[in-house]
Amino acid sequence: VxxxxxxxxxxxxxxxxxxxxxxxxxxxxxxxxxxxxxxxxxxxxxxxxxxxxxxxxxxxxxxxxxxxxxxxxxxxxxYCDRGTLVDAVERGCMRTHRHIHAPPDMMAVYRTLKDIADGMAAIHAKGIVHCDLNGRNVMLTASDSDPRGYVAKVADFGLARMCHGEEMAPCKTFGTISHLPPELLKDQILSAAGDVWAFGVIMWEMVSGYRAHLEKSKEGIEVLVMSGKGAMTPPAHVPQAYKDILATCMLNDHKARPTFEELRGMFELAILEEGSETFS
Incomplete structure (x- = not known):
């Protein structure tokens, strides 16, 4: 192609x-x-x-x-005029000011993640598994009605497929290697839960400011994730609620991960709590 x-x-x-x-x-x-x-x-x-x-x-x-x-x-x-989520993260758009070491703007982070969860919930409701959810496949477009000045939208159905329940993937590295879940790498199990694992990787990238596993080889990533040690730990300064959500997304047992419908509710609550802390 x-x-x-x-x-x-x-x-x-x-x-x-x-x-x-x-x-x-x-x-x-x-x-x-x-x-x-x-x-x-x-x-x-x-x-x-x-x-x-x-x-x-x-x-x-x-x-x-x-x-x-x-x-x-x-x-x-x-046409999405604000580029990809990866570009925004690397430019410091998800931080209180544009510097890699500035603290994350948690309200912007939460709202952006809720956008992604909303879009993914709609995709999964159609029986579609995205199979390549990552920061380059999330686009930002300008919005005058949003306090961030933009909204996030899930893009690129190049590897997407209909999948009700679980099925065998055509190969174990089906997607972007840095975002692949353990059940896919070990047993070629493809399900909606794999998209949730990838979402957890995005969560880590948004608050760390770095791309996941950037200095690791493909083989090194596979060994790490298949060993059960692939879950990523966010920086210590992010809220405990954020750490808890990320941890559930990256559970090694794919059947125990939340759905995107459940994640939508988690982020709605997190946004309310973040707002109350901002004005308290």
Whole structure:
């Protein structure tokens, strides 16, 4: 698959145009499934897929050799003008002031995590497992009505699949290695609970300011997580409620992790408590 994303215009609106060139029928069907799954979820915290279409039999050149692209798929999506969550975290946007060592702005962190939990709850309600939830697949878009000035939206259904209950993944490293849960790495078990583990990794990244396992090799991450020691501990200065939520998301027993519906309630309560402490 050869993929590129462009800023484009569609009926007068700015959109993100994802152009996917597929060199096999299998890859083409996978990409079509991505578009269909994305279009099936309509929620304020999920990047909206506006339209998709197919161009047939485009010629594609690689290393001077002409290849036949079976199909060219284009997917038009809502344009998010504030970049990815990873970029925002690394710029210090989740801190009281923009410095890596500044304390996290817990209200902004909680609200952003609730956005993600809201979007993921809608995705799971459709029987879809995202399979690649990470900070690069969470987009931020400007919002005048939100005190943060933005809202977060879950994006990229490239690895998403329908999954009711549990099933076997096509391979054990199905997703972004730094965010993969132990049951997937050990037993190739794919379920909605795997997305919750990945969410726990995002929680750690948002308050630490760093990307998870950045200095570890792929093999080193696998050994750590499969040994049962993959759960991440947030900095000491974050609220105990935050530590407790993160810990439940990264339980080694995937059946004991909360659902995103339950996480929504946890963050609603955390936002209320954080607000009361701010004004007390």
């Amino acid at each position: 050869v993929c590129a994303v462009y800023r484009a215009s569609w009926h007068g609106a700015i959109v993100a145009a994802k152009i996917v060139r597929c060199l096999s029928e299998e890859l083409f069907q996978w990409s079509v499934d991505e578009g269909r799954l994305a279009m099936s979820v309509v929620h304020p915290n999920v990047v909206k897929t506006v339209q998709m279409g197919v161009d047939l039999a485009e010629c594609y050149f690689k290393d001077g050799v002409e290849l036949d692209a079976v199909h060219v798929l284009w997917i038009l999506q809502e």
